[in-house]
């Protein structure tokens with residue numbers, strides 16, 4: 066298994082706000098949490114003040130399974146943010162969680178493992194000192210701490 | 211028959227260049243505006259409406275007043291149109307709507323940007339910045355690479371199919387003296403041999419950023435008829451905004467241009483096969499593929515076959531982006547979307563010297579912004595068609 070070491074990167078971290086703090090806190094603890102709308106019973110990503118589906122403010126935080134499917138991906142050779150040049154080529158993609166929402170994520174798969182429709186799972190990695198969510202093959206479930 | 215909604219009576223365009231040294235956006239907008247005014251053959255005092263784009267780094271707020279003051283205008287209607295690459299086409303129907311609403315009668319629509327060595331970046335704190343950028347997903351290349359990948363996975367489309375889009379853009383650029391790739395044709399194999407930037411996108415499938423500016427003057431049908439030179443006429447328009455970040459897109463193999471084009475065709479009582487020119491927003495090869503399929507000119511997933519069975523030069527079976535598109539002309543920032551309007555006007559007025567489509571009557575213009583998320587489609591017509599529809603042609 067190729068090891069991905071993003072810890073030394075000097076790149077922009079997340080611009081957290083109080084509303085989004087539970088997402089980042091959970092990720093740092095090796096868990097993936099999402100908002101859930103108690104009104105229309107749907108998961109919401111990214112975190113919002115109201116549900117984008119029904120405009121209810123009855124949003125609570127729930128842990129999700131972290132099981133997801135790759136919708137698409139790209140392997141980046143020339144990053145838009147120069148700080149990422151140290152780890153090229155790296156892969157990002159859009160994954161759809163089994164609970165419904167889609168999100169952009171770093172994909173920690175070997176080139177031959179990359180495939181639209183492939184099942185992946187959540188793991189926590191260290192990017193530039195921040196513990197962040199990423200997705201990988203189900204066998205690789207060790208969280209960075 | 212559908213009635214023309216407004217007329218485009220003047221266009222102005224600066225020759226794109228890779229680098230400027232100290233040029234201001236305001237100065238470039240002014241130069242393009244003066245060219246459009248001269249082309250229209252009207253006086254500055256005739257302009258009473260102004261539409262501009264955002265100007266990151268130079269004028270974050272109060273953009274219309276800043277541009278109006280610089281140009282010595284005191285418009286009765288002024289606004290910012292902030293739809294990325296769809297801003298240019300988005301200005302055209304907004305100008306028509308403002309004229310129809312009685313707010314003004316003649317609108318200057320102008321976009322452009324310099325490329326000075328220092329690139330201004332506005333600090334931001336929004337969902338894209340929080341949930342995309344920290345994962346190494348900065349910029350449009352990442353987005354459109356993922357869209358190309360999604361298309362290849364869904365339809366087994368091939369790199370060779372996408373490379374034809376650049377090949378035709380570069381071919382057409384040879385007939386536009388302003389195009390950044392004039393004198394630099396390339397074929398599909400050159401595209402496939404160019405470096406991978408964001409897999410599966412190669413360098414030559416990505417627009418070249420350039421400095422430039424484009425200005426368009428829109429007026430009422432009545433005023434256009436009174437001028438002694440032909441205009442191009444707005445017959446229909448459609449617009450749709452679906453999301454901002456690609457992860458929130460409702461679909462990865464079809465975009466908001468689909469309903470936008472459908473509405474523009476409906477308003478103009480036309481279909482895509484009536485179009486003599488496809489002036490399709492082409493920030494990346496994949497954008498043209500998706501737009502062709504969303505237009506209905508070929509089935510989903512079949513753009514490659516369509517490209518192989520047609521020719522796309524001004525004298526071809528399906529003239530498309532006869533100015534080279536942005537892949538051949540260059541992308542002057544937000545003005546890139548307006549190049550597709552300007553070329554359509556030239557073709558419909560028969561002022562596309564050296565690349566004139568024979569008796570062009572209808573043109574489809576598309577604009578696309580952000581992450582396949584902001585869409586505008588226009589159907590433009592020649593003066594003959596527009597005035598025939600008014601019941602006043604011969």
Ligand SMILES: [Zn+2]
Nearest residue numbers: 102105116119
């Ligand atoms: Zn809800």
